[in-house]
Amino acid sequence: MKTIYEIGAKAKEVEPVLRTLETVPKNEALLSVAAALTEHSREILEANSLDIEAARANNMNQGLVDRLMLDHGRIESMAEGLIQLAGLDDPVGEVLSMKKRPNGLMIGQKRVPLGVVGIIYESRPNVTADAFGLCFKAGNAVILKGGSDAINSNRAIVAVIRKALEEKGIPGEAIQLIESADRAVTSAFMKMNEYVDVLIPRGGAGLISAVVNNSTIPVIETGTGNCHIYVDEGADLKMAEDIIFNAKTQRIGVCNACESLVVHSSVIDELMPVLKKRLDEKQVELRGDSRACRAAEGIHEAQEEDWGKEYLDYILSVRTVDSLDEAIAHINRYNTGHSEAIITNNYEHSQRFLNEIDAAAVYVNASTRFTDGFEFGFGAEIGISTQKLHARGPMGLQALTTTKYIIYGNGQIRK
Numbered sequence: 001m002k003t004i005y006e007i008g009a010k011a012k013e014v015e016p017v018l019r020t021l022e023t024v025p026k027n028e029a030l031l032s033v034a035a036a037l038t039e040h041s042r043e044i045l046e047a048n049s050l051d052i053e054a055a056r057a058n059n060m061n062q063g064l065v066d067r068l069m070l071d072h073g074r075i076e077s078m079a080e081g082l083i084q085l086a087g088l089d090d091p092v093g094e095v096l097s098m099k100k101r102p103n104g105l106m107i108g109q110k111r112v113p114l115g116v117v118g119i120i121y122e123s124r125p126n127v128t129a130d131a132f133g134l135c136f137k138a139g140n141a142v143i144l145k146g147g148s149d150a151i152n153s154n155r156a157i158v159a160v161i162r163k164a165l166e167e168k169g170i171p172g173e174a175i176q177l178i179e180s181a182d183r184a185v186t187s188a189f190m191k192m193n194e195y196v197d198v199l200i201p202r203g204g205a206g207l208i209s210a211v212v213n214n215s216t217i218p219v220i221e222t223g224t225g226n227c228h229i230y231v232d233e234g235a236d237l238k239m240a241e242d243i244i245f246n247a248k249t250q251r252i253g254v255c256n257a258c259e260s261l262v263v264h265s266s267v268i269d270e271l272m273p274v275l276k277k278r279l280d281e282k283q284v285e286l287r288g289d290s291r292a293c294r295a296a297e298g299i300h301e302a303q304e305e306d307w308g309k310e311y312l313d314y315i316l317s318v319r320t321v322d323s324l325d326e327a328i329a330h331i332n333r334y335n336t337g338h339s340e341a342i343i344t345n346n347y348e349h350s351q352r353f354l355n356e357i358d359a360a361a362v363y364v365n366a367s368t369r370f371t372d373g374f375e376f377g378f379g380a381e382i383g384i385s386t387q388k389l390h391a392r393g394p395m396g397l398q399a400l401t402t403t404k405y406i407i408y409g410n411g412q413i414r415k
Contacts, residue, residue, distance in 0.1 A: 004185055007176045008195030011116045011141040014171040019092075019113050019139045021170070026137055027086040029168045034082040036164040037129060037157070041075045047156035048125065055149055063253030063312035067123040068150055078129040081373075081380035085133045088378070091397045092139045095406070106408040111401045113139030115197035118189065119382070120145045120211055122203030123253075125153035130373070130380035132161055132175045138400035141174055143196065145189055147203070148181035155179065190215040202383045205310070220395070223360075223386025224310045225255030225338040227368040230327045230353070232344035233264040237271050239365060240343040241278055244316075247341070247367040249282040253312050255384060256339050256371040260307065261318045262327050265291065268320050272296040279316070288318035308334040324349050328356050335359055337386035339368040360386055360393035 002010075037044070048070040055065050091111050098108035117140045121127045128144060135142035146154040154177055162172030178189060190199060190211060198218050201211035205224045212219055229247060231240045247258035263271060272295035276286060286292070287302040299318065306317040307330070321327045331340055341363035342353040350364040361371040361384075371394060373381025378396030385391045391399035 001179055002176075004178055004180075004189050004192065005195075007143055007178060008116070008192050010173045011143055011176060012195050014173045015113075015116055015141045017171060018136065018141055018174055019115075021139065023090040023092075025168065025170070026090065026139075029165055029170055030082045030086040030133060030137065032168055033129075033133070033161050033164040034079040034086075036160050037075055037079045037082075040156075040160045041072060044075060044153065044156045044160065045070060045072070047152040050152045051125075051150050060149070061312065062314075064123055064149075066251060066253040068125070068153075070125055070153060074126055077374070078126050081130055082133045084374070084377075085137050085380060085397070088137070088397060090137065091401050096403060103412055104410060105412055108406050109403045110406050111398070112404050114400055114402055116141045116143065116195060117382075117400065118143045118145070118192070118196040118199045118217065120186065120189070120199065120201045120203070120207065122147040122207055123150055124202070125150045125157060127202055128154050128157045128177075129161070131382055133380055134373075134378075134382045134395075134397060134400055136174055138397050140400055141176075143176050143178065143189075145178040145186060151179060151181070187214065190217060193217055200383055220383070220385055220391060220399075221387040222383030222395075223255070223338055224336050225257065225368075225384075226259050226308055226310045226334060226336045227256060227339045227341075228260040228262055228331045228335060229258050229341045229343065229368065230262040230321075230331065231264060231267060231271060232324065232327075232342055232346060232349055233266040234345050235264075235267060235343045236345060236365075237267060237274070240271060241275050243341070243343060243365070243367050244275060245278050245282075247369050248279065248284060248316050249314070250367075250369055252314055254369075255310070256368050257312075258341075258368055259309065259311050259316065260331075260334065261316055262330055263292070263318060263320055264327070265320050265322050268292060268295045272299070272318070282314055284314045284316055286316055286318055289320050291320035292318040310336070324352060328353065332356075332358050338384065339363065339371040341366060341368050360384065 094111040096109040117135050119131050158177045166172045200220045201208045276296040286299040287306045288299045293299045339361040340357045340359045373394040376394050381394040
C-alpha cells in the first residue's frame with residue numbers, strides 16, 4: 001500500500017498531463033469509463049455487498065445504509081453521469097474576458113484547472129465515480145479518502161476506472177484512493193499543502209467540521225441539509241402533500257431530503273390529517289409543536305433540537321406559523337444553507353421567499369430533492385456547497401476550475 005505522500009507525489013506528477021489534455025480524449029475516456037462501470041457491475045456489486053453486510057452487522061443507521069448501497073440502477077446512474085459530462089462543454093481554456101489597456105497591453109482571464117483535488121467523504125460509493133468524472137473533465141487529478149465502511153466498493157470502482165483510463169493511454173493515477181482507515185493518515189492528508197491544491201469534504205456535520213477546523217489546505221465546504229418545506233396559506237394542499245412525501249421519503253439518507261416542515265396556521269388542520277395518513281405509508285414519525293399535535297393524532301411533541309436536526313431517517317419535524325414573516329425567520333434561524341421550498345399560490349409570497357431565504361437553492365412549488373448536479377444538468381456534482389465563496393449549491397465543472405490572467409504585449413516596459 002502506498003503512503004499518502006507517495007500518492008500525493010504521483011498526483012503532482014500526472015497533474016500537468018491532465019491539465020493539458022484536449023477535450024476529445026477526455027470525452028472519449030469518460031465514455032470508456034462509463035461503459036466499463038456497466039460492464040463490471042457484477043464485480044462492483046459483489047464488493048458493495050461486503051460493505052453492506054458489515055454495515056448491518058454494526059447496526060448502521062438505515063439512512064446511512066441507503067447511502068452506502070449500490071444496485072444496477074445506481075451503477076447505471078453513475079455511468080450516465082459520466083456520459084452527460086462527456087457531452088458538456090469543457091470549461092478549461094475558456095477566455096472569460098480580454099481588454100486593451102491604454103499602453104496597448106491586452107489583459108484577459110482564462111479558465112484553468114485547480115490542480116490536485118482531495119476529497120474526503122463518507123459512505124456513498126457513487127461519489128467515487130462522480131468525483132473522478134468532474135475532476136477529470138476539469139483537468140484535475142483527484143485523491144480520494146472514502147470512509148472505511150465503503151472501502152470494498154471504492155476499491156472496485158477505482159480499479160475499473162484506472163484500467164479504462166490506461167487502455168486509453170491516460171495515467172491511471174488521475175484517480176487515487178487512500179485505503180488506510182487510520183485517523184492519523186486522514187489528519188496528515190489534510191495538511192499535504194505541497195501536493196493538494198484544494199480539499200472538499202462530503203459527509204455528515206462531524207466530518208465537515210473536522211476538515212474545516214483541521215485542514216491547512218484551502219477547503220470548499222459542502223454542507224449538511226436541514227431542508228425545510230413551507231406550506232403557505234391558500235396553498236394547493238394536494239400539491240403540498242405530494243411534494244412533502246417525495247422530499248421526505250424518496251431517499252432518506254441524502255442531504256436534500258426534507259427534514260423540517262413549516263405550515264401556516266390557516267391550513268394546518270386540513271393538511272395534517274391527510275399528510276399524516278400519507279406519511280404513515282412509509283412509517284414516518286412526525287414531531288410537532290402543540291398546534292401541529294392538535295391537528296392530527298399520532299404526532300409526537302417536538303423538542304428544541306428537532307428544529308435544527310438533519311435526521312437522515314423517517315422522521316419529520318412540524319412547526320406552525322401565523323405568517324410568511326414568521327416562516328422565513330424560522331427557516332433562516334434553523335436551516336443549514338442548503339435547500340428550502342415554499343408551496344404557494346401567491347406570487348408575491350413566492351418572490352419574497354426566493355429573495356429573503358438564505359440558502360444555496362430555493363424552490364417554489366417543487367421538491368428539495370432536485371438539488372443535485374445530475375438534475376441541474378451538470379452530469380454529476382462534486383458536492384453541494386453551502387458556503388458563499390468560490391462556489392455555492394451543486395458544484396459542477398466550473399466549480400473545479402480557477403482563472404489566471406493572460407497578457408499579450410508587443411514590447412511594453414513599465415516606466
